Amino acid sequence: MQETNRSKILEVKHLEKRFPIHKGLFRKIVGNVHAINDLSFFIYEGETLGLVGESGSGKTTVGRALTRLIEPSAGEIRFRLKSGDWVDDVCKVDKDVLKTLRREVQTVFQDPRSSLDPRMTVAEIIAEPLRVNSKLSTDEIMDKVREMLLLVQLDPESMSRFPHQLSGGQRQRIGIARALIIEPRLIICDEPVSALDVSVQAEIINLFIELQKSLNLTLLFIAHDLSVVEHISDRVAVMYLGRIVEVAPAEELFKSPKHPYTECLLNSIPIAAVGRKDKKRTIIKGEIADPTDIPSGCAFHPRCPYATDICKQEVPQLKEVKPAHFSACLRIDEIGLSGFDEIQMKRDALDE
Ligand SMILES: Nc1ncnc2c1ncn2[C@@H]1O[C@H](COP(=O)(O)OP(=O)(O)OP(=O)(O)O)[C@@H](O)[C@H]1O
Numbered sequence: 055m056q057e058t059n060r061s062k063i064l065e066v067k068h069l070e071k072r073f074p075i076h077k078g079l080f081r082k083i084v085g086n087v088h089a090i091n092d093l094s095f096f097i098y099e100g101e102t103l104g105l106v107g108e109s110g111s112g113k114t115t116v117g118r119a120l121t122r123l124i125e126p127s128a129g130e131i132r133f134r135l136k137s138g139d140w141v142d143d144v145c146k147v148d149k150d151v152l153k154t155l156r157r158e159v160q161t162v163f164q165d166p167r168s169s170l171d172p173r174m175t176v177a178e179i180i181a182e183p184l185r186v187n188s189k190l191s192t193d194e195i196m197d198k199v200r201e202m203l204l205l206v207q208l209d210p211e212s213m214s215r216f217p218h219q220l221s222g223g224q225r226q227r228i229g230i231a232r233a234l235i236i237e238p239r240l241i242i243c244d245e246p247v248s249a250l251d252v253s254v255q256a257e258i259i260n261l262f263i264e265l266q267k268s269l270n271l272t273l274l275f276i277a278h279d280l281s282v283v284e285h286i287s288d289r290v291a292v293m294y295l296g297r298i299v300e301v302a303p304a305e306e307l308f309k310s311p312k313h314p315y316t317e318c319l320l321n322s323i324p325i326a327a328v329g330r331k332d333k334k335r336t337i338i339k340g341e342i343a344d345p346t347d348i349p350s351g352c353a354f355h356p357r358c359p360y361a362t363d364i365c366k367q368e369v370p371q372l373k374e375v376k377p378a379h380f381s382a383c384l385r386i387d388e389i390g391l392s393g394f395d396e397i398q399m400k401r402d403a404l405d406e
């Protein structure tokens with residue numbers, strides 16, 4: 055893939071994850087869920103990479119595999135630690151290195167209601183990672199907790215409250231403060247705004263943008279809707295059935311998509327989400343295929359409006375089609391895809 059002077063913090067090569075399906079009294083393996091298939095990508099230090107795809111495309115599995123909360127079936131994950139040293143193969147490291155890695159890579163989850171312990175106070179929740187990972191005194195830890203609350207723009211008064219006494223947006227701020235307290239270098243944000251009201255989503259996304267800049271964080275920002283990642287991402291990776299089908303700088307991906315699946319995702323963005331009244335949108339044809347039985351050739355071919363016979367036969371590889379713009383479509387040189395502006399104009403015309 056593309057090499058520039060920017061340093062990478064994470065590199066994933068040919069990652070695979072299969073979940074065996076067991077059946078019967080003897081739990082015989084009768085098949086596999088192919089959640090991640092030959093997936094490769096990298097993240098530059100200090101950037102936000104958006105990872106987008108429909109439900110079931112494997113986004114959470116990727117996030118969890120990076121710190122081996124799920125054991126990958128094959129492939130390589132490399133991560134550059136704060137010390138500057140590379141962990142060359144995360145899948146093979148010993149417990150101590152894994153512990154360091156898990157400190158430096160934190161996750162913010164989708165639903166703060168279920169990811170925060172309801173019996174703990176806000177202060178206890180935020181302090182916990184530091185209590186486990188440092189030798190600081192209680193006073194020092196509480197100072198850090200106050201600092202984190204200010205960072206996520208919450209009143210320090212909320213320290214003694216319990217999660218159920220907070221709003222959804224406030225709870226997600228607690229989740230973010232908890233992830234930040236041990237000064238991670240990479241934060242995996244797994245659909246951190248999907249469970250929130252639309253009005254609160256923008257607030258939390260803006261908070262991530264501010265934190266990313268002020269703390270020079272690297273973010274992997276997972277969402278199923280392209281409109282959610284548009285403003286926060288430097289680059290966006292689009293995922294379909296466990297593979298990355300397109301990666302490009304965010305603006306470029308919206309302006310000039312190079313994969314039919316991305317065009318479909320752009321087409322399904324509700325116009326209301328970008329501040330206008332809703333207009334006709336196309337919902338993607340059919341449903342995501344069964345990951346226990348991935349279609350031959352290009353896995354998207356049964357739903358692709360541009361597919362021909364070759365798409366049923368050949369597995370497309372991710373190729374650089376323009377500088378820094380990668381696509382895995384066999385027919386990309388023959389088809390013309392519409393960017394988001396053009397799609398909006400077509401929808402406007404349909405409405406008139
Ligand atoms: N522990 C597991 N055992 C078996 N199958 C699993 C397991 N975890 C995930 N899967 C399957 O792997 C596939 C990818 O799941 P994953 O949760 O990564 O998708 P996702 O893109 O995060 O979806 P969503 O947008 O709904 O969160 C799905 O088909 C899912 O059913």
Ligand SMILES: [Mg+2]
Pocket residue numbers: 113114115244
């Ligand atoms: Mg998920």
